[in-house]
Amino acid sequence: MKRFTFHRLWAIVLKEFIQMRRDRVTFGMMVGIPMMQLLLFGFAINSDPKHLPTAIRAADQGPFARTLVAALKQSSYFTFVREAATEEEARRLLQVGDVQFVINIPEDFSRRLLRGEKPTLLIEADATDPAATGPALSAVRAIADSVLDRDLAGPLARLRAKSGAIQLQVHAHYNPENITQYNVVPGLMGVVLTMTMVVITALAITRERERGTMENLLATPVRPTEVMVGKILPYIAVGYVQVTLILLAAHFIFGVPMLGSLPLLYAVALLFIAANLAVGITFSTLASNQLQAVQMAFFFFLPSILLSGFMFPFRGMPEWAQWVGSCLPNTHFLRIVRGILLKGNGLMEIAPHLWPLGVFLLVAMTIGVKRYRQTLD
Amino acid sequence: MSTASPASELAIDVTGVTKRFGPKTVVDAIDLQVRRGEIYGFLGPNGSGKTTFIRMLCGLLTPDAGSGTCLGYDVLRQQAEIKRHVGYMTQRFSYYEDLTIRENLDFIARIYDIPDRAAAVQQSLERLGLQNRSRQLAGQLSGGWKQRLALAACLIHQPQLLLLDEPTAGVDPKARRDFWDEIHRLAASGLTVLITTHYMDEAERCHRLAYLAYGHLLAQGTVGDVIASAHLTTWSVSGPDLPRVASALRERNGAEQIVAFGNTLHVSGRDAPKLAAAIAAVRDDRHQWTQIHPGLEDVFISLMDGAKDNFS
Ligand SMILES: Nc1ncnc2c1ncn2[C@@H]1O[C@H](COP(=O)(O)OP(=O)(O)OP(=O)(O)O)[C@@H](O)[C@H]1O
Ligand SMILES: [Mg+2]
Numbered sequence: 095m096k097r098f099t100f101h102r103l104w105a106i107v108l109k110e111f112i113q114m115r116r117d118r119v120t121f122g123m124m125v126g127i128p129m130m131q132l133l134l135f136g137f138a139i140n141s142d143p144k145h146l147p148t149a150i151r152a153a154d155q156g157p158f159a160r161t162l163v164a165a166l167k168q169s170s171y172f173t174f175v176r177e178a179a180t181e182e183e184a185r186r187l188l189q190v191g192d193v194q195f196v197i198n199i200p201e202d203f204s205r206r207l208l209r210g211e212k213p214t215l216l217i218e219a220d221a222t223d224p225a226a227t228g229p230a231l232s233a234v235r236a237i238a239d240s241v242l243d244r245d246l247a248g249p250l251a252r253l254r255a256k257s258g259a260i261q262l263q264v265h266a267h268y269n270p271e272n273i274t275q276y277n278v279v280p281g282l283m284g285v286v287l288t289m290t291m292v293v294i295t296a297l298a299i300t301r302e303r304e305r306g307t308m309e310n311l312l313a314t315p316v317r318p319t320e321v322m323v324g325k326i327l328p329y330i331a332v333g334y335v336q337v338t339l340i341l342l343a344a345h346f347i348f349g350v351p352m353l354g355s356l357p358l359l360y361a362v363a364l365l366f367i368a369a370n371l372a373v374g375i376t377f378s379t380l381a382s383n384q385l386q387a388v389q390m391a392f393f394f395f396l397p398s399i400l401l402s403g404f405m406f407p408f409r410g411m412p413e414w415a416q417w418v419g420s421c422l423p424n425t426h427f428l429r430i431v432r433g434i435l436l437k438g439n440g441l442m443e444i445a446p447h448l449w450p451l452g453v454f455l456l457v458a459m460t461i462g463v464k465r466y467r468q469t470l471d
Numbered sequence: 472m473s474t475a476s477p478a479s480e481l482a483i484d485v486t487g488v489t490k491r492f493g494p495k496t497v498v499d500a501i502d503l504q505v506r507r508g509e510i511y512g513f514l515g516p517n518g519s520g521k522t523t524f525i526r527m528l529c530g531l532l533t534p535d536a537g538s539g540t541c542l543g544y545d546v547l548r549q550q551a552e553i554k555r556h557v558g559y560m561t562q563r564f565s566y567y568e569d570l571t572i573r574e575n576l577d578f579i580a581r582i583y584d585i586p587d588r589a590a591a592v593q594q595s596l597e598r599l600g601l602q603n604r605s606r607q608l609a610g611q612l613s614g615g616w617k618q619r620l621a622l623a624a625c626l627i628h629q630p631q632l633l634l635l636d637e638p639t640a641g642v643d644p645k646a647r648r649d650f651w652d653e654i655h656r657l658a659a660s661g662l663t664v665l666i667t668t669h670y671m672d673e674a675e676r677c678h679r680l681a682y683l684a685y686g687h688l689l690a691q692g693t694v695g696d697v698i699a700s701a702h703l704t705t706w707s708v709s710g711p712d713l714p715r716v717a718s719a720l721r722e723r724n725g726a727e728q729i730v731a732f733g734n735t736l737h738v739s740g741r742d743a744p745k746l747a748a749a750i751a752a753v754r755d756d757r758h759q760w761t762q763i764h765p766g767l768e769d770v771f772i773s774l775m776d777g778a779k780d781n782f783s
Contacts (some may be wrong), residue, residue: 105581109570116569310565313529314582315554375542 102316106324110298114328120294128286128336129343146230146409149176149187150215156204158242165241166197177193188220190443191429192408194227195219196438207242207260214261221266222436223277226407235262268436276351280435281343282406284427286336287363288398289391290343291329295374296387298325299466304383318466323460326371331366336361344435353438359431362444366427366452372458379465400423423454480590480741482632482663483528485539485546486561490523490532497523499686500537505665505679507631510658512677513667516775520686521667522562525634528665529559533580542631555583558625562636562667564617568610572601572620575609583628591627599623615646622653633657635666639673671767682771684778690770698770704743705765709735710758725749728773740768 112122148166152159166172175193178184185197198216206213217234219227238260299321302308311321337360344350373394373412382386399405401419408419419425426447433439433447441448490498498520498652505511513521526532528541530550538545546550546612566575576595580588599619604612609620618638625633635654639647651673658664658678666677674680674694681691690697708716713736717743720726725745728736740746754760 099584101584102582105578109574109578110568110580112574113569114565148768152635305568306561306563306565307567308561308565309531309561312531312559313554313557313559315551316582 098317103320103324106321107327109329110325114332124196124290124294124332124336126151127340128282128339142411144170144230145173146171146226147175147192148172148195148197149178149184149193150174150197150199151178151181151184152273153201154199154203158204159199161425162238162241163197163199163235166234168423169233169237171233182217189437189439190446191220191433192449193220194229198374212261214263216263216265218267220268222268222432223403223407225277226409227266231264238262238270270397276348276436277432278404279340279348279350281428282429283337283340283363283431284366284402284424285399286340287333287367287406287427288424289395290336291333291367291370291392292374292394293388294332294375295325295329295371296377296381298329298380299375300381300384300387304407317439318463321467322375322463326368326375329371330364330367333363333371337363350435352435354434354440357391358444359434362430362448362451364436365448366423369423369451369458370457372462373435374464376458376465379462398422401425402428404428421454422448425453426450473682474564480506481540482509483539483665485510485528485537485541488524488527488534488539488546489620489635490520490527492560497501497686497711498527498534501683501686503688503691504683505663506562507663508658508661509678510654510664510666510676512674512680513570513665513683514669514674514771515667515683519683521683522636524683525559525636525667528553529557530554531632554657555628556631558628558630558633560635560638561620562640564621566609566620566624569608571601571608572596572612573605575620576624576636579624580627585628595623595627599753613714614617614641615643618642618646622650626657631661631663633662633664633666635664637667637669639668639670647673659768665776671771684775687778689774689778694767696717698765701765701770701773702741703765704741704746704771705737705739705762705763705769706746706760707735707737708758708760716753716758719753720749723749723752727776728769730769737769739765741773748777
């Protein structure tokens with residue numbers, strides 16, 4: 095008697111689909127919002143992020159190498175978090191996203207410098223978000239020149255050639271041309287899904303309460319989980335339509351590369367969509383009317399867009415903001431999408447961002463079901 | 472559903488049902504017995520707790536105190552079973568306005584998992600004369616048609632008990648009469664109906680009724696019982712210048728209630744000799760005075776005034 099049944103679930107699903115179809119305006123918004131945001135955010139937002147995590151692979155421990163590293167550490171752009179022993183390890187750190195830069199000092203750096211051979215300082219950068227790497231890279235050039243100018247004093251002054259004593263070589267990985275759209279467009283996926291999914295489901299239950307239909311629904315044998323899942327399922331379909339729209343636009347309009355597996359992306363999107371729907375449902379159990387539900391949705395949407403690393407490079411934000419950002423599903427989804435599309439990440443590489451999504455979904459769903467009142471009191 | 476409800480004479484049998492909202496006791500220790508196949512009227516002024524009581528019967532609200540059964544199921548613990556066998560028509564229209572009539576009925580039929588759904592929906596459309604409007608959106612229907620839809624929807628799972636909360640509010644007299652004919656047909660076929668209303672003519676069409684005020688059950692029984700239990704004496708007076716008669720009566724004790732009915736006044740009181748004395752004092756030959764049987768309305772107004780003194 096108290097069991098969950100599929101026929102009742104199906105009744106709710108069908109009803110939601112019919113209502114969705116009748117509500118032309120909302121239906122239009124579900125397609126219109128992604129399109130509008132794509133156009134609006136096709137432009138970049140600039141900022142000057144600092145303290146970017148950096149690994150160093152120093153094959154040379156000579157005096158010049160040491161002073162150069164010391165100067166880079168002094169600058170506020172880099173925070174040295176790791177020593178990479180091998181090129182392999184350096185590459186992995188970049189791919190997983192543990193560091194933004196790897197600075198390679200070749201083994202004969204000091205010797206070649208003294209010989210006036212202009213040794214190469216190789217900087218590898220994760221350039222998925224050009225806004226995050228650009229300012230730091232231009233700072234390196236200036237730092238290197240000024241440090242070496244000071245060190246190369248007296249008899250060594252002749253080494254200070256006009257074009258500098260060393261060569262700076264930058265390998266921008268993942269987005270070599272620094273095209274901001276490559277970063278913004280995949281990021282939009284999370285933003286669009288957060289916005290529409292949370293708002294629409296927040297309205298779904300509040301509307302029933304406001305129109306009085308909830309009283310009728312509660313007087314029937316239907317169970318809370320049936321109502322909740324039945325309301326979520328149709329909107330998962332809507333979410334997938336939005337994901338597809340954005341991917342199509344990303345490919346055909348913005349030419350964003352798609353290195354990783356799209357099925358993997360679609361699979362992860364399910365988790366993210368469900369997490370947002372659960373948030374919406376939770377809001378709808380808290381709100382007493384539709385206006386409140388929309389306000390709560392915006393309350394969630396703003397940090398999701400501002401603190402997730404979509405609007406501003408995540409590492410450029412103050413620590414408290416990063417902390418808030420880490421609790422938001424969009425932050426993790428953003429990294430997953432960028433990772434899969436731009437870096438060709440597989441399941442292993444995205445795993446660190448997958449479990450926070452899972453935890454979030456679980457928590458939101460539990461609160462939602464608990465808060466859903468089966469009676470009117 | 473295999474457990475048939477225990478055979479019992481009573482469809483509703485509750486005692487001491489109480490509901491509080493904050494400090495306010497909205498339903499106060501109500502006992503109610505309704506027999507199977509009976510049309511039971513539930514009357515009372517606005518805010519007297521009728522809707523709240525009905526919501527407790529069908530499991531939408533949990534009573535703060537009290538116990539009893541509804542269709543043989545415990546009202547506190549077997550709410551799921553009760554929901555299966557009760558049809559509840561809410562005071563406010565509560566079907567989906569953006570679904571058509573047929574879609575609404577189909578939705579409800581699915582929720583109750585009715586075996587031959589298509590046939591059941593078609594049958595209920597036909598029985599209520601809705602088949603020509605089945606594709607119309609519920610939100611575009613007039614009040615009378617909405618009411619028909621709501622009745623059709625709460626009958627679709629063949630409930631044993633109907634709880635109707637002011638089903639005829641805002642419905643024209645012809646449609647009301649048709650509605651009541653339908654209710655009597657349903658009751659004749661064994662359905663129990665608990666119905667709230669503010670109309671006296673409807674109250675008189677119930678087998679038995681109860682009068683509620685400020686959460687207290689003040690009277691119950693057949694129309695005759697209720698009228699008799701009020702011990703009211705009523706006089707009718709007609710003639711010129713009735714407002715002057717009314718104000719003269721108001722200055723004396725005994726005439727507790729003076730109500731204008733068209734060209735007559737109904738003057739009532741619970742103490743017959745006192746009332747007679749008051750009337751004798753203002754009486755003259757320009758007016759006709761006759762003692763009449765008090766109507767339900769006279770009784771209800773008297774009950775309500777009495778309750779006001781006691782409970783509020
Ligand atoms: N959820 C609630 N929270 C607080 N108070 C409530 C709630 N529901 C009802 N009430 C109060 O309880 C009282 C009884 O309300 P109820 O709706 O049961 O009256 P009613 O007899 O149905 O009135 P009407 O004839 O106007 O429909 C009212 O004073 C109402 O304000
Ligand atoms: Mg009411």
